[in-house]
Amino acid sequence: MEATKKPLFTMWRLILVAIFSAGAVATYLRFVVGWHAATNLSDAQPWGVWVGLSTLCGVGLSAGGFATAAAVYLLGMERYRPIVRPAILIAYLGYLSVCAGYVYELGLPWLAWHAFIYYNPHSVLFDVCFCILAYTTVLTIEFAPAIVEKLPWKGFRDTFMHWHHRLAVAVVLAGVLLSSMHQSFLGGLFLIFKGKIYPLWYTPHLTTMFYLSAIPAGLAMVVIALYLSNRSLGTKVDPEIIKEVAWVISPMLVLNLVWRMVDLVKHGGGPYLFLKRPETAYFWLEIALFIVIPVVMFNNRKIMNRPEGVYWTSAVVIAGFLTNRINVSINSLERATQANYFPKWPEMAIVVMMITGTVLVFRWAVIYLDILPKRVKVPTKRWMANAGVAANA
Amino acid sequence: MATTQKALLIDITKCIGCQTCASACKEAHGTPGDPEPRLSETALTVVQEKDGKFVRKQCMHCEEPACASACLVGAITKSAQGPVVYDKSKCVGCRYCMMACPHSIPRYEWSKLAPYMKKCDMCSERVAAGKPTACAEACPVQATIFGDRDEILLEARKRVVNDPKYVPHIYGEREYGGSNMLFISDVEFDKLGFVIPKDDLPLPDVSKAALDEAPMVVLVGGTMLAGLYWITNRRREVLMAEAQKKTLRFPVMGDPEERS
Numbered sequence: 001m002e003a004t005k006k007p008l009f010t011m012w013r014l015i016l017v018a019i020f021s022a023g024a025v026a027t028y029l030r031f032v033v034g035w036h037a038a039t040n041l042s043d044a045q046p047w048g049v050w051v052g053l054s055t056l057c058g059v060g061l062s063a064g065g066f067a068t069a070a071a072v073y074l075l076g077m078e079r080y081r082p083i084v085r086p087a088i089l090i091a092y093l094g095y096l097s098v099c100a101g102y103v104y105e106l107g108l109p110w111l112a113w114h115a116f117i118y119y120n121p122h123s124v125l126f127d128v129c130f131c132i133l134a135y136t137t138v139l140t141i142e143f144a145p146a147i148v149e150k151l152p153w154k155g156f157r158d159t160f161m162h163w164h165h166r167l168a169v170a171v172v173l174a175g176v177l178l179s180s181m182h183q184s185f186l187g188g189l190f191l192i193f194k195g196k197i198y199p200l201w202y203t204p205h206l207t208t209m210f211y212l213s214a215i216p217a218g219l220a221m222v223v224i225a226l227y228l229s230n231r232s233l234g235t236k237v238d239p240e241i242i243k244e245v246a247w248v249i250s251p252m253l254v255l256n257l258v259w260r261m262v263d264l265v266k267h268g269g270g271p272y273l274f275l276k277r278p279e280t281a282y283f284w285l286e287i288a289l290f291i292v293i294p295v296v297m298f299n300n301r302k303i304m305n306r307p308e309g310v311y312w313t314s315a316v317v318i319a320g321f322l323t324n325r326i327n328v329s330i331n332s333l334e335r336a337t338q339a340n341y342f343p344k345w346p347e348m349a350i351v352v353m354m355i356t357g358t359v360l361v362f363r364w365a366v367i368y369l370d371i372l373p374k375r376v377k378v379p380t381k382r383w384m385a386n387a388g389v390a391a392n393a
Numbered sequence: 394m395a396t397t398q399k400a401l402l403i404d405i406t407k408c409i410g411c412q413t414c415a416s417a418c419k420e421a422h423g424t425p426g427d428p429e430p431r432l433s434e435t436a437l438t439v440v441q442e443k444d445g446k447f448v449r450k451q452c453m454h455c456e457e458p459a460c461a462s463a464c465l466v467g468a469i470t471k472s473a474q475g476p477v478v479y480d481k482s483k484c485v486g487c488r489y490c491m492m493a494c495p496h497s498i499p500r501y502e503w504s505k506l507a508p509y510m511k512k513c514d515m516c517s518e519r520v521a522a523g524k525p526t527a528c529a530e531a532c533p534v535q536a537t538i539f540g541d542r543d544e545i546l547l548e549a550r551k552r553v554v555n556d557p558k559y560v561p562h563i564y565g566e567r568e569y570g571g572s573n574m575l576f577i578s579d580v581e582f583d584k585l586g587f588v589i590p591k592d593d594l595p596l597p598d599v600s601k602a603a604l605d606e607a608p609m610v611v612l613v614g615g616t617m618l619a620g621l622y623w624i625t626n627r628r629r630e631v632l633m634a635e636a637q638k639k640t641l642r643f644p645v646m647g648d649p650e651e652r653s
Contacts, residue, residue, distance in 0.1 A: 035503040043500050046488040074618050076625035107486020107508045118483045120467035124600050125489050173618055177611050188603040192459050192493045192596050207603050337497065
């Protein structure tokens with residue numbers, strides 16, 4: 001890499017400093033000053049954006065990890081092997097950020113371990129916790145080679161890789177099952193709010209809705225990460241591969257729309273579709289952003305032939321996905337709870353800090369580990385062994 | 394069940410809105426002070442004026458409580474005598490109980506840094522000692538009465554049947570699977586701010602249905618994925634074998650050692 005002199009304070013660095021300072025102040029407000037200073041949560045609205053955005057979207061956008069791992073390891077789509085690692089890394093970081101988010105969300109986070117000694121198997125939340133822990137473990141195993149291959153101890157490296165190779169398929173299979181369960185159970189959390197949830201979002205099959213919508217959103221996240229790495233980190237992922245991943249999203253979105261509408265009409269949501277109420281607007285905004293606009297864009301050759309087009313279309317999918325999760329977890333309850341909830345700035349500051357942290361770690365991983373094929377060879381650090389195999393495959 | 398379930402009957406036609414029950418409750422739960430207009434972490438029962446009537450609001454003590462089934466750590470349980478009780482030593486503060494409660498009763502100590510959930514516990518300690526709840530004991534006009542659930546229900550039915558002024562409905566007899574807090578009234582319940590469910594299905598059954606599907610989905614999904622992997626693997630083996638055959642036919646193409 002050329003040794004060009006870079007200024008110490010670039011715009012992005014200043015933005016980073018701003019985000020983390022805000023996050024630090026918000027953390028102080030939450031843990032030292034109190035709930036009223038840090039949040040707009042109330043008895044009417046005990047769950048806010050820390051659940052709606054951090055947990056629901058953090059997990060949902062991680063779905064690309066199990067989807068690509070399944071495609072390559074279980075279905076033999078070898079062509080996509082180069083993107084398994086970044087996808088797994090996204091999922092791993094997503095899950096870690098969800099775990100970190102719980103520190104803020106729980107009232108007594110230092111007692112979180114109670115969940116595993118006083119477990120209540122009838123609670124969907126317990127199953128969600130179990131899945132988070134189990135799948136984070138699986139992701140650690142899946143991602144471990146990227147770190148282990150950089151370790152200087154050859155004997156350990158070889159033994160680890162040998163066993164990892166032998167167990168890879170079993171681990172991937174467990175991962176697919178666990179995270180599928182987890183995605184569905186997140187929807188299952190809301191089943192018990194029956195009667196409080198506005199009919200446009202309530203169905204006994206919320207589990208299916210969450211599962212079906214997480215996969216395209218997770219893939220869109222992978223597309224975005226790959227595009228941005230190509231653009232700003234000098235990696236060289238074949239744009240054709242990115243395009244093909246994006247291409248899969250479109251039929252999934254159509255499936256989502258068809259399923260959603262059939263289910264809605266079947267469970268009595270039909271009459272609510274065109275009422276003059278704010279919920280109707282939220283609902284159609286969600287359908288437009290998550291499904292209609294992306295599907296039109298994905299099927300427009302002009303847009304799809306440009307990498308930026310693929311990127312922006314995926315970004316719209318994600319915006320639609322966020323709208324859906326916020327609708328289910330906050331807007332749908334508004335009429336029943338009359339809470340008038342809007343997040344206070346520290347709540348959002350924490351969410352933004354979590355996202356930024358995830359992006360930063362992803363960036364470092366791409367730079368220092370073999371996550372993606374690189375155009376420019378990054379100067380090898382002393383403790384680094386040879387470049388790994390997976391990324392060059 | 395050896396112990397009989399206790400229950401409260403609240404007769405809205407009799408309540409005069411004197412707030413004595415609310416004060417007694419505060420006294421019994423160690424937060425003395427003036428009665429509050431709304432439920433809070435320090436007011437576990439309140440009397441509110443709705444449609445010209447005085448209506449008490451507090452935990453319904455459901456027969457099959459949504460909060461107990463939702464609770465991550467099983468801190469909320471339905472006791473044999475009826476009260477739905479909360480063991481704060483287990484709580485982690487996820488607030489799923491507050492979200493799950495169809496009546497939106499649980500309150501949270503938002504002003505504290507180590508907050509716990511607060512709700513009416515139907516004076517479980519007094520009840521266990523054979524005493525009525527503080528609110529029932531305090532009521533000067535017997536608008537709230539305490540007793541065995543069977544007898545209380547019978548009394549409610551007697552009043553509703555014998556006096557035409559009552560709405561022919563006992564709220565809490567069947568709602569969400571029934572509760573230990575029963576209301577009778579001369580005004581329709583939906584006008585008094587009561588939640589009217591579409592069916593009487595207990596809420597825990599709703600999430601149970603989803604959880605019960607999981608093992609089957611995992612089993613079928615796991616088998617299908619394993620099957621798909623088997624096919625993938627088999628195809629790879631066949632491809633490899635065919636490639637090897639070709640190499641053998643044209644040994645010039647390379648050293649088989651090197652290729653494998």
